[in-house]
Amino acid sequence: MTTLTIDKAGPTRKAKYGSMSRDRAWALRWSYFFLIIFAIFSLTPPIYMLITSLKSSAEISAATNPWWVFHPTLENYVGLLTSNQFLRFFWNSAMVSIFVVTITMLISVPAAFALARMRFWGSTVLATGVFLTYLIPETLLFIPLFKMFAVFGDFTGIQLINKWYVLLILYPTLTVPFCTWIMIGYFASIPKELDEAAIIDGASWFQTLTRIFIPVALPGLIAATIFAFTVSWAQFLYPLVFTTSTDQLVMPVGIITTLIKGDVFNWGQIMTGALLGAAPPLIIYAFLMDYYIAGLTAGATKG
């Protein structure tokens, strides 16, 4: 009886295993196929930017193969990096991003902690509300916001429009809701017993947040930081609308407004500026990726 069962099960299992590995092989092939297509698709623009940034204006407008550099030159880089204007844009962008990331984290981490852990009246509704505000596109918001700042300026005499620091008020409306939402998710995944243990150990809410939650949810914190940085570094619409003087511009807008003169496109410098602009986020991603992937909650509880 027993032998019979084994005989029956043997071949069936083998066949099944074989088909599974064949499925897996095909799945791998397909995933590589699509990954390669995706890689080509997403890497072509930066490569084209790099190629163009190494050409002189004459070579760009010449009817040669656009995918090859015949006379490589660094003149675009030298031109931009020695231009006070471009350095000003870079500086403005850096200031805006650093401040916005700081402001965002200072608001959204405690907010997320409160919404995830301190059960108070309406906390769930509030948490959903926070997320819903993120869903309103900035293209809808910029006109009323502009009007608001104009009226505010008229009443108080404090002119915020056309100052780079107006962006420090505007960007958090985009970053805070989303970062709060990310952090709520991370904080919610921390076992309840961990804060109970901390509370019994004598920690206040603030100490529980700073000494337990923030270290444990560090990957989430880094994800939120990256998001806030990317948004404030790459935001285009708000600075285009709210800042106009050249010394107040941030890089994305600065490149467009100063390097396009009428219908003359300075392609070499535009591409160089875009590449230089993309460098800081790339460096930051590369640096933080290890922390981001590391799962820090392992070992807190069983499992």
Add this chain to the structure above:
Amino acid sequence: MAEVNLRKVVKRYDEVEAVRGIDLDIADHEFVVLVGPSGCGKSTTLRMIAGLEDISDGDIMIGGDVVNDVPPKDRDIAMVFQNYALYPHMTVAENMSFGLRLKRYPKAEIKARVDEAARMLDIVELIDRKPKQLSGGQRQRVAMGRAIVRNPKVFLFDEPLSNLDAKLRVQMRIEIKKVHQKVRTTTVYVTHDQVEAMTLADRVVVMNHGRIEQIGTPTELYHKPATRFVASFIGSPAMNFIPCRLEDAGGKVQIRLSDKIVFPLPAAQAARYQKIPRTDKLLLGIRPEHVTEASAHVEPGIEPFDAVLDVTEPMGMETLIYFTMQGAQVCGRVNPNAGAKDGAPLRLAVDLNNMHLLNEVTGAVL
């Protein structure tokens, strides 16, 4: 160290009453185990003592002070959680010293206390590891260490061994008992495992449906259960319950289990149950160890009868037998050499000196 007192403690969640007015006095140095099935309110009670849950009504006192509105950190308690709840980013030493560091103890004293607790729990060589580098049993030791270094008034354990495998559980049970013998801190321990309750406790509190069914030493609960719930919950295999009636026959009291099976009650039991109305529906409660194979010599109160066994379970040192009587499954423990076989008849004996009589309707032990 301190006594803990609960006075008419109630916990309500919206419409559900999880704990329904509990009175409990725990003496200084005592090890009390709250035991009961899941949802009986034992964990809620513990969490109310810890201050992690508000109490809806009543008073909780620790060391004579009412602590109803005192936050957990000021209650001077330490808690060990089922899932350990170690801080994953801290080493074992940092985990254990976290509470002391928050209270700004001098570094030398923190180190001394941590070292002492580590020695007591045999985790000295693990002191610089992170929780994820530890096994389940080691994590549980660290969690206990974190409680010990605080030197609190009361230890609270919330099912600390439930996540461990059976062998480790037995080992850690002994470990917990040893620790309590050394530090003598008042301990409240919650478990659903009656074996843990019986082995660890000075006194066991059996809870069911948010109420205390009975409080007593393990021996008291085992030999003198107050209700059917306690009788069936404590002891493994559980107590047998067989429908029965009392009868008078020639001035003596006898117990009728079926048309054929009637036993005379021993004198002590006859006197005790004399006043029970003969019409009451009753249950004979008898523990498996009091249903054994019949022996050759007759002893008072031990009555022989015949049964056909449904199932036998050889355990090595004994054989568990199962048969049906009056529609109730009855378990007995016989000598492995008694010749018990599945489906075979066996001459058995019931020890009525150790019987219990229960009211079938109220479940009360008479």
